[in-house]
Amino acid sequence: MKEKIQFVLNGKPVEVETEKEQFLLWVLRTHFNLTGTKYGCGLGYCGSCTVLMDDDPVRSCNIMMEDVAGTRIVTIEGMEEGGELHPLQQAFVEHDALQCGFCTPGMIMNAAGFLKKNTEPTRADIIDAMEDNLCRCGAHNRIIDAIESASKNMKGGPKS
């Protein structure tokens, strides 16, 4: 049975009529046309669908809409502020921390959630936090560099 579910999406209150068991990933991609959040495996292994839910990185392919009700969701499309790239996005660009780019939104969202909890991470902390986000092109070293440099830039004024 469909229900009206309200939540905050990229800073704006929204309402969507959906089954409670529907997964957030598909609601984002089909209902809201936010296609930056990617399907990679559907079982939470790859992290391409990572979004922030109340500041925590979650796998949207495994989050049911009933659990989304009343939360704040941020997707890759909600990371820019006033037309400016988020420091993480900027760092990924500067470090060329991507190739095909398909895992990139999930990488950035996972890192964004992680940096909210750990503002001064070591490289080992970053590797540990990113462990379950898969990249097939092999951009890992540069992704670590980008997150490390973003964490430094964000100190004294992290966004969002």
Place this chain on the structure above:
Amino acid sequence: MKAKQIDQYYFHDVNSPVFSMDRRNFLKNLGGGIIIVFSLSELGFTGRYNPQEQLPEFNAFLRVKEDGRVDCYTGKIEMGQGINTSLAQTLAEELEVDIHDVDMIMGETDLVPYDAGTWGSMTTRFQDPLIRAAAAEAREVLRELAAEKLSLPLDRMVASNGRIMDRSDNTRSVSYAELTKGQKIVRAVTTKPEVKKARDLKVIGKSFNRLDSVKKVTGKALYAADIRLPGLMYARIVRPPAHGSKLVSSDTSGAEAVTGTRLLRDGDFIVVLHADPEMAEKAVMAIRSEWEVPESKANQDTIFEYIKRNATDIRVRYSGGDLEAGRKASDIVFEHEYHDGYKAHASIETHTATAIYKDGEITMWASSQTPFGTRQEVADRLGIAREKVHIKQIYLGGGFGGKIYNQQAVEAARIARMAEGTPVQLAWTRREEFMYDMFRPAAVMKINSGVTKDGIIRFWDFDIYCAGDRGTELFYGVADHRTRLLDARGLHPFGTGAWRAPGNNTTTFARESQIDIMAHSIGMDPLEFRIKNMNNERALNSLKVAAEKFGWSKTKPPKGTGRGIAVGFDAGTYVTIILEAKVDLQTGRVKVTRAVVGQDMGQVINPQGTRIQAEGCVNMGLGYALTEDIEFDWKTVNSYNFGDYKIPLFSDIPDSIETVWVDAMDQPPQGGGEPAIICMGAAVTNAIFEACGARVFRIPATPERILEAMK
């Protein structure tokens, strides 16, 4: 430099023998500016193309637009390898424009010249020189126009930063935009225009960040599944449990009970469509089907014996001297067999296509490395002319050879026609991806070789089952040698195909393992042994630059730490990887801590892009060396998802990857996307050997296999 000026000609002569109707129409429909077209054959281009395809002679163009920006048209696609940046660099170099003023039009079959596909590290080798020449040609046209406009002699016209200026007075200049305004000039290059000398290069050889990264970090880059059309329906196909299964019966009533489902059927091809992808999934799961599954003949452990028994098609690829004489002259003889299991491409984006069929024409956004191949396959399957199939430009979420094969596009095309007028999207699930991926084939390699006590390889007898001959021409000087290829049609239980440097990962693993075994057996340093036996200067160059960067010494590291060397040849490039790994002697777990890639690869267009490709090769290659193996029971694939098929994680990758190359800016550019990955198997297993004395003959070198080999 002679260029054939054809100017307005093609816009008026409808009976032109050179261009077919649709190309001519394309040129007509194109806006103004300066358009450069190319004659491949006259340039001596030797790259593969399908002669059945129309207009192979029309194989590169660019357009300097009336606003001064430049469109670069190429049949190549961008899947992460970074050619949208390196090709733009090449164009910018010769045309003297800012790289950010170049727009890449890629893989859109109605717009770009025919291309056989993006594979084989061929873009930089073969497409790059064409675009460079086209840009040089365009620059000449602009100089001529400027000379006329400024009423100055042509030899005083110099191109710089989007303008043509007077060599002796740079205040007298005119921009490309002013020159192209209101013009429509088409030129076909019939002789190779003069391009810049290596010493004059300013853009080629300089590092540039990817041009598509802002789109990709903001989620704006569109992949095949991101296309949204009004009324789009999501398709799911009823799949068998195993390849080669026969459908016995199917009850679709469960699917029909899911509100909003549209059921399509063409024999065994049963499809559900739904406006909501999860409902499509629910509906397809509700279909009850009975299948007859073929009997099992082999699994991931028994496949190697199966291959040896059944690979009955044998041919000699290379041979020289007398194997028996070489054997007799050897002090030590070695006979080893190497095994490599099936590997998935495992791109994070699964095979996907979005399509709409209407009025006998189909428009598609397909994740394909071969847009023109897709066009042909779709046309053939639907029985329509290929001009009625329109493949659009799209980003690919990885390819690695896996998206040369377009099954999903053909399926989507069939569905689109069955649902005529309704746009449909078919995005394979990860399970489907692991089933229908064209795996890198399992392979067996037998090497018999012999060496003298002072370290000379005396004979080399190499039997390659199912891995082909790419990169197998020996660069060690062995007079008595033979390389045979053994294979058979239909040998594998499922589809196999090209996997980043096809075959070469597998054969390089075997060859470079055997070389290492021989070096150690006579107590010779493996670097010294290779140098002593190599007969190819470029291979030696790659080895030397890598060894120097690595700081190789004959002193062995403490137990538990090992260094591995492997050398190979792929796509015109000689490559060496030297890496350091730690092996946990209790658990058999391996961690590669450092890798150095050394390449002799000709001209390097984008040094940063080159490094990134090498890093990708090292990181991706760790997977086949250490963890990746498709599990199967004959035609049933038992690796379903990333939980079963382990690709490298952040904690697996080396702390540092350094990439060096031989300075050869005056040489033609060679491949950079594939070569380095071929060295990973042997570099890793050779390092494992030095660390703990375990010689692993089967990759992936899992902890179990390492512990077993340590006994």
